Amino acid sequence: MSVLIVGSIAFDTIITPFDNRKRLLGGACIYGSLACSLFCKPFIIGVVGKDFKDSHFNFLRKKGIDTSGIVKVNGKTFFWKGRYNYDMKTRQSLKTDLNVFENFNPEISNKHKNLPFLFLANIDPELQLKILNSMNNLKFSICDTMDYWIKNSKKNLMKVLKKVNCVVLNDEEIREFSGSFDLIKGAKFIQKIGPEYVIIKKGEYGASIFGPDFYFSIPSYPVENVIDPTGAGDTFGGAFIGYIAKHNKINKKIIKNAIAYANTIASFTVEDFGINKLSKITILDIKKRINKLKQIVIF
Amino acid sequence: MSVLIVGSIAFDTIITPFDNRKRLLGGACIYGSLACSLFCKPFIIGVVGKDFKDSHFNFLRKKGIDTSGIVKVNGKTFFWKGRYNYDMKTRQSLKTDLNVFENFNPEISNKHKNLPFLFLANIDPELQLKILNSMNNLKFSICDTMDYWIKNSKKNLMKVLKKVNCVVLNDEEIREFSGSFDLIKGAKFIQKIGPEYVIIKKGEYGASIFGPDFYFSIPSYPVENVIDPTGAGDTFGGAFIGYIAKHNKINKKIIKNAIAYANTIASFTVEDFGINKLSKITILDIKKRINKLKQIVIF
Numbered sequence: 115m116s117v118l119i120v121g122s123i124a125f126d127t128i129i130t131p132f133d134n135r136k137r138l139l140g141g142a143c144i145y146g147s148l149a150c151s152l153f154c155k156p157f158i159i160g161v162v163g164k165d166f167k168d169s170h171f172n173f174l175r176k177k178g179i180d181t182s183g184i185v186k187v188n189g190k191t192f193f194w195k196g197r198y199n200y201d202m203k204t205r206q207s208l209k210t211d212l213n214v215f216e217n218f219n220p221e222i223s224n225k226h227k228n229l230p231f232l233f234l235a236n237i238d239p240e241l242q243l244k245i246l247n248s249m250n251n252l253k254f255s256i257c258d259t260m261d262y263w264i265k266n267s268k269k270n271l272m273k274v275l276k277k278v279n280c281v282v283l284n285d286e287e288i289r290e291f292s293g294s295f296d297l298i299k300g301a302k303f304i305q306k307i308g309p310e311y312v313i314i315k316k317g318e319y320g321a322s323i324f325g326p327d328f329y330f331s332i333p334s335y336p337v338e339n340v341i342d343p344t345g346a347g348d349t350f351g352g353a354f355i356g357y358i359a360k361h362n363k364i365n366k367k368i369i370k371n372a373i374a375y376a377n378t379i380a381s382f383t384v385e386d387f388g389i390n391k392l393s394k395i396t397i398l399d400i401k402k403r404i405n406k407l408k409q410i411v412i413f
Numbered sequence: 414m415s416v417l418i419v420g421s422i423a424f425d426t427i428i429t430p431f432d433n434r435k436r437l438l439g440g441a442c443i444y445g446s447l448a449c450s451l452f453c454k455p456f457i458i459g460v461v462g463k464d465f466k467d468s469h470f471n472f473l474r475k476k477g478i479d480t481s482g483i484v485k486v487n488g489k490t491f492f493w494k495g496r497y498n499y500d501m502k503t504r505q506s507l508k509t510d511l512n513v514f515e516n517f518n519p520e521i522s523n524k525h526k527n528l529p530f531l532f533l534a535n536i537d538p539e540l541q542l543k544i545l546n547s548m549n550n551l552k553f554s555i556c557d558t559m560d561y562w563i564k565n566s567k568k569n570l571m572k573v574l575k576k577v578n579c580v581v582l583n584d585e586e587i588r589e590f591s592g593s594f595d596l597i598k599g600a601k602f603i604q605k606i607g608p609e610y611v612i613i614k615k616g617e618y619g620a621s622i623f624g625p626d627f628y629f630s631i632p633s634y635p636v637e638n639v640i641d642p643t644g645a646g647d648t649f650g651g652a653f654i655g656y657i658a659k660h661n662k663i664n665k666k667i668i669k670n671a672i673a674y675a676n677t678i679a680s681f682t683v684e685d686f687g688i689n690k691l692s693k694i695t696i697l698d699i700k701k702r703i704n705k706l707k708q709i710v711i712f
Binding site (some may be wrong): 371 | 499500501594596597617621630631632635638639658707708710711712
């Protein structure tokens with residue numbers, strides 16, 4: 115089964131207290147589709163500038179990613195430069211040049227409209243809504259968002275939430291959106307708006323999901339050397355939908371395993387800069403960690 | 414099997430954004446021994462003032478707690494007044510009157526010296542060390558501490574860590590003590606000093622333990638209505654040692670279950686002010702939540 119992934123494609127300059135890298139291939143769409151490609155075929159919709167090379171396209175295609183929805187236009191690709199603090203969690207954005215991403219408003223082709231699975235990465239909810247309204251055969255859709263949209267586009271975000279099956283948020287986003295400091299109350303509040311599934315990403319603490327009739331929570335796979343946390347959340351989203359699409363079934367067992375796999379695959383992403391490690395791992399590497407994770411939580 | 418618990422006995426005035434209570438019976442020793450009493454007989458060592466009534470002693474004795482190690486002296490019992498923020502996690506101390514607790518330096522009786530299990534709640538490491546050095550038949554000992562001692566009594570705390578089997582810390586304490594932002598590196602650093610077991614309390618995110626040959630991590634039992642988080646950590650410590658003492662065995666299975674039970678019992682504590690809920694629950698209530706928790710983490 116195939117997955118449509120819509121979001122940013124970027125070059126990231128990343129500074130940590132220990133090291134730095136310049137102009138790495140990044141953006142939610144890239145992390146998401148690489149993670150998804152471990153399970154099934156992702157179709158990207160995104161926009162890039164003239165600085166996006168054939169080698170980048172070739173790299174993605176070799177990973178089995180359909181890049182026909184990437185539009186190349188005059189201008190530069192979205193560029194982000196950020197510095198992580200010593201906690202390797204909080205960060206400052208030093209530069210955010212939206213460039214060609216500023217006017218991102220893709221036409222959805224017929225090929226894309228008929229895909230059964232959809233991951234809407236963190237983009238303007240208005241755009242998320244447009245894409246959702248274009249889809250003809252959706253089986254399962256998931257959206258990400260951020261504090262900026264919760265504060266400034268809540269109306270449109272509400273409309274998105276009425277349409278998607280699942281939303282992925284972190285603690286602060288749930289609190290911001292629901293107005294409740296209690297995460298459980300907050301998640302239930304959001305479920306009532308629409309999505310049957312509300313995922314709470316907790317970073318180093320793992321992830322939880324509120325389903326229609328169950329609650330599942332899992333600690334993160336223990337990573338001793340966090341090199342660069344960029345893209346962990348997008349990896350999570352892409353792996354989650356990829357796992358579901360591969361099994362082409364939605365039930366408690368599949369959803370729980372999708373969370374466990376998504377969580378585990380994100381643990382690889384943070385072990386090197388950018389997509390370095392994510393683009394090298396195999397299903398065998400992942401299964402080894404999954405088996406360890408099962409041992410970690412069983413009692 | 415019996416457990417010696419040494420720590421503060423206090424009256425707490427607790428203010429939350431939603432409600433407040435005045436002069437509730439509290440302190441690490443009280444929360445710890447009530448939690449421990451669900452599994453086996455706790456022996457308290459502590460100090461109180463003239464405002465500590467017979468009714469308080471009777472309440473503890475009815476719970477099967479040996480209070481012969483509570484010394485009543487001239488003066489007032491330790492008093493703490495604090496206000497929780499809207500997150501129901503962070504707080505400000507509005508008043509801390511150590512009173513009789515300021516000169517707490519107990520003599521350890523022969524009866525207490527021979528007890529096989531020991532929970533050293535958060536007190537001056539010098540005192541923790543004195544107690545550890547008095548014990549004749551220790552099978553398993555656990556200590557708690559706080560940022561103040563890590564900053565101001567690190568030498569003595571190091572000596573304590575060389576002697577105990579287990580230390581329980583939160584994220585910030587591990588980072589403060591080890592100088593590493595990475596919790597796994599921090600926990601391993603502390604293990605090398607002495608304790609085979611390092612527990613990381615993560616509050617609403619659950620708890621993890623680093624054992625000599627295993628790692629175990631568990632999310633918290635989901636609590637929708639946190640009324641008062643006071644004493645959750647002390648509940649955890651007391652329940653943990655109580656579970657181990659009851660089974661009188663130390664192995665991976667027992668330790669994992671002790672963490673799960675400790676975590677779960679703390680989930681009751683936060684559902685009402687002070688010890689209100691903790692002092693009313695039964696093993697049956699706990700087992701129900703343990704079974705739910707097993708379902709929550711399995712995948």
